Amino acid sequence: MSENRVTRSSSDTASCSCCSGVQQQDALPCSGETSPNLIPAIMTTTSTLTFAARLDHLLARWGVNRMGHVVKPGLYQLGNPTPDSPVFISANYTLSFDSLRSALSGIDAYLLVLDTRGINVWCAAGKGTFGTDELVKRIGNTGLVSVVRHRAVIVPQLGAPGISAHQVRERSGFRVEYGPVRARDLPEYLKTRKATPAMRRVEFPFRERIVLSPVELVHAALPTIVAAILLYFIAGPIASLAAVTTILAGTVLFPALLPFLPTKDFSTKGLILGILVALPFAAYAWTHFSLPSWARLLAGIMPLFLIPPVVSYLALNFTGCTPFTSRSGVKAEIFTYVRVMVAMAGCGIVLAVLFGALWFLGVA
DSSP, X not given: OOOOEEEOOTTOOOOBHHHHSSOOTTOBOOOSSOOTTSOOOEEEEOSOOXXXXXXXXXXXXXXXXTTOOBOOOEEEEESSOOTTSOEXXXXXXXXXXXXXXXXXXXXXXXXXXXXXXXXXXXXXXXHTSSSHHHHHHHHHHXXXXXXXXXXXXXXXXXXXXXXXXXXXXXXXXXXEEEOOSSGGGXXXXXXXXXXXXXXXXXXXXXXXXXXXXXXXXXXXXXXXXXXXXXXXXXXXXXXXXXXXXHHHIIIIIHHHHGGGSSSSXXXXXXXXXXXXXXXXXXXXXXXXOXXXXXXXXXXXXXXXXXXXXHHHHHHHTTGGGSTTOOHHHHHHHHHHHHHHHHHHHHHHHHHXXXXXXXXXXXXX
């Protein structure tokens, strides 16, 4: 995490209890605004990413302490800002905050961090925590009106779904500017305060897709290991390999191949990928068992019913971390396709149980 310290004017004699996080003897009652007679607490940060910050990023990517990668909400100063310095809005997820401050190297600015419960800007905007109410609240609680002379805040473009600019203006007096998609474009943006079409374009290249895999892979690791071990003893090494391959397809192959898979819905993309992954196992079952034709057909069909719904379900986990989906679209997709996944998986389980019973009875 970033190393931050709180700076106060020597004239400060009291603080607001709900903003400080601890009860203080001289604490003042809180309202939506800070008294103009008080200089608000401003935390200090830098553009330098320390080893601790980079380690925090690595742990976050691998899902370690998943909701613990947070910075304290509030107002931060970067460099030596003046009352005319720009104010940037960020989430209190460490990767979002660190991406912003590192991109502003050499720039004096204020960073207003919203409490998004440790969720990044894009996802928090969809959930509503990176939203109008929280922004207005932070503007008031930090006394931003007494810190800067201008009345403008710069919001990342991916946070726009959660922010109503006209409501922020009416309720706080601050005008919302929507900055570029990527924090690295901010220095160029500040020259004109206008985003070029390239700055507005949302991209999702391979590197940004594949970096999402570790956290999903880690969360699926334990059940995958358990399933692989059980299947090894029940059905042999090929069944165990199928379980591992299925999870790798849903957590690694899917984000890697996302733009190249046909259809728009993540569920159907996952089903298509699942079918492709299942075909070798279906072919193996058909050609390597010395069984009657009907039994080999049954064995070959099972992977086609079991693997695709699992891959499709894992694919749904990526809907909240990509710019390809909307909140309403995801809800509609889940409502439509989860039933299909359950039906396919149910049929696959029934066929597997039937095949196992026939095998045990010596019929197959």
